[in-house]
Amino acid sequence: MKCLGVAFAVEARKAAASQVFRTITWLLLAGLGVLSGSLVLAVQAGNEQVAGQLGPLGALDGWPLLIGAVMQIAAAGGLLAFGVAVSWIVAREFADGTITGLFALPIRRSTIAVAKLAVFLVWAVMVALGLTVTTGLLGVLLGYGLPTYESGFALLRLFVLSVFTALSAAPAGWAATRGRGILPGIAATIVILVIAQVGVLSGLGGWALFGAPALWAMTPGAVTPVQLLPTLLASAAFAGATAVAWNRLQLDR
Amino acid sequence: MDDVGGLRADQVRRRLGDTLALDGVSLAVEPGQVHALVGLNGAGKTTLLRVLLGMLSVDSGSVTLGGVALSGVEPAAWAGVGHTLETAFAYPELDVRQNLEIAARLRLVGSDRIDGMVEWSLSAFELGAYAGVAARRLSQGNRQRVGLAAALQHAPGTVVLDEPSNALDPAGVLLLRETLLRRRDDGAAILVSSHHLDEVARIADRITLMNRGRVIGSLDPDTLDLERSFFSAVHADDEARR
Numbered sequence: 001m002k003c004l005g006v007a008f009a010v011e012a013r014k015a016a017a018s019q020v021f022r023t024i025t026w027l028l029l030a031g032l033g034v035l036s037g038s039l040v041l042a043v044q045a046g047n048e049q050v051a052g053q054l055g056p057l058g059a060l061d062g063w064p065l066l067i068g069a070v071m072q073i074a075a076a077g078g079l080l081a082f083g084v085a086v087s088w089i090v091a092r093e094f095a096d097g098t099i100t101g102l103f104a105l106p107i108r109r110s111t112i113a114v115a116k117l118a119v120f121l122v123w124a125v126m127v128a129l130g131l132t133v134t135t136g137l138l139g140v141l142l143g144y145g146l147p148t149y150e151s152g153f154a155l156l157r158l159f160v161l162s163v164f165t166a167l168s169a170a171p172a173g174w175a176a177t178r179g180r181g182i183l184p185g186i187a188a189t190i191v192i193l194v195i196a197q198v199g200v201l202s203g204l205g206g207w208a209l210f211g212a213p214a215l216w217a218m219t220p221g222a223v224t225p226v227q228l229l230p231t232l233l234a235s236a237a238f239a240g241a242t243a244v245a246w247n248r249l250q251l252d253r
Numbered sequence: 254m255d256d257v258g259g260l261r262a263d264q265v266r267r268r269l270g271d272t273l274a275l276d277g278v279s280l281a282v283e284p285g286q287v288h289a290l291v292g293l294n295g296a297g298k299t300t301l302l303r304v305l306l307g308m309l310s311v312d313s314g315s316v317t318l319g320g321v322a323l324s325g326v327e328p329a330a331w332a333g334v335g336h337t338l339e340t341a342f343a344y345p346e347l348d349v350r351q352n353l354e355i356a357a358r359l360r361l362v363g364s365d366r367i368d369g370m371v372e373w374s375l376s377a378f379e380l381g382a383y384a385g386v387a388a389r390r391l392s393q394g395n396r397q398r399v400g401l402a403a404a405l406q407h408a409p410g411t412v413v414l415d416e417p418s419n420a421l422d423p424a425g426v427l428l429l430r431e432t433l434l435r436r437r438d439d440g441a442a443i444l445v446s447s448h449h450l451d452e453v454a455r456i457a458d459r460i461t462l463m464n465r466g467r468v469i470g471s472l473d474p475d476t477l478d479l480e481r482s483f484f485s486a487v488h489a490d491d492e493a494r495r
Contacts, residue, residue: 002361003361006358006359006361007442009356013347013355014347014355015350017344017347017351019346057431083307096345097340098342098343100306100337100340100342101308101337101342101400102359103306103336104306104331104334105331105332105360106329106361107359108328118426197486208328238429248380249311250308251308
């Protein structure tokens with residue numbers, strides 16, 4: 001546990017100083033706020049083209065419209081952002097050439113990998129919280145008043161969806177390790193996005209791997225909590241595979 | 254050969270792609286010695302260092318640290334090793350002090366000792382003026398100094414350095430030499446790969462010569478014309494393999 005604590009502290013310090021994490025955080029918070037706010041204002045102004053693009057959401061108003069728009073954007077855009085972040089935290093050691101300094105240490109490389117993923121998760125939870133608070137503030141600013149019980153529950157689902165989206169990016173960390181670079185991680189993120197979209201479009205509904213959390217967040221009655229398990233298990237499996245890959249890492253390329 | 258400590262490779266073979274990068278290499282890095290590894294580019298020096306540090310497994314043969322096969326070495330044993338290979342261990346977004354602190358933490362140095370250790374590093378490698386400067390803003394030579402300080406500040410009993418004088422200015426070379434000789438006098442086992450024969454002659458107690466994946470002999474550090482002896486040995490090996 002001491003080793004994990006030390007590795008976590010080291011990784012947290014690196015992440016706190018990193019421009020990449022700062023940029024992604026602001027892009028997610030400010031970008032999603034501006035984008036969803038603009039969409040909502042466009043729908044409210046009677047822009048039928050935007051309302052049409054939002055599908056059933058376009059017929060809504062107030063909190064449901066705002067939170068639904070944020071959820072739609074966060075599920076896809078958030079996954080890309082989280083995928084870049086997890087790929088970077090894992091693969092930067094290869095890009096910066098610091099990977100050789102992580103060998104021949106009293107801390108196992110698998111422990112370092114777990115610490116990296118733990119720092120990513122803690123950051124993702126903070127971003128999810130920030131996103132939820134930003135959406136709440138945006139709703140108040142748009143004149144929807146304080147959230148009701150129903151819209152409060154929707155905000156909670158937005159928080160859970162954001163955390164699940166971050167967890168869904170776990171395979172990108174594994175791909176970045178296997179490919180020794182950030183690009184394979186980003187490619188894996190796109191594959192996750194495609195799997196989620198195809199799963200939902202092909203009628204798998206709540207059983208759509210990586211797609212179930214977004215479906216649950218937007219239509220909670222359509223997905224049971226058990227149906228979120230495959231996404232959770234797949235993420236855990238890829239996190240474990242990342243730790244194993246770091247443990248077996250060979251600098252043979 | 255006795256397994257009295259330090260690092261040892263015995264009959265190590267390792268293939269990288271179609272190339273036999275190491276072909277039956279044996280080498281012992283003994284406590285209280287600076288052991289220099291010299292050879293032309295592609296001779297297998299860095300590959301051997303990677304094998305010794307556990308970055309590459311062997312196809313056959315064995316590598317031991319303190320008499321224990323690397324596969325069985327307890328992680329804690331690596332706390333007594335310091336190394337730098339290819340790129341200096343310095344994160345660009347962190348300043349010099351933070352980088353040195355991180356290097357100490359990763360070797361499980363106690364929190365109460367880290368400040369003193371970092372101060373020693375800043376002084377020994379004349380990095381005090383750059384303590385608060387982000388590593389990305391350092392010259393290549395100063396980054397190399399940070400990497401060397403990170404590898405040596407915890408007074409390791411076993412030291413492995415790949416081309417440590419690369420990018421260093423003459424003052425940096427002098428600081429490195431003094432630090433390595435002090436570590437050797439304290440009983441450390443030191444392995445240094447280098448292209449700089451003059452520098453090797455100044456610090457090495459033993460010089461092992463590699464060519465095309467094999468150890469082809471040793472050179473006496475006191476040899477008057479080390480360069481001539483080096484090329485003669487390499488040429489003779491090339492001729493013998495024709």
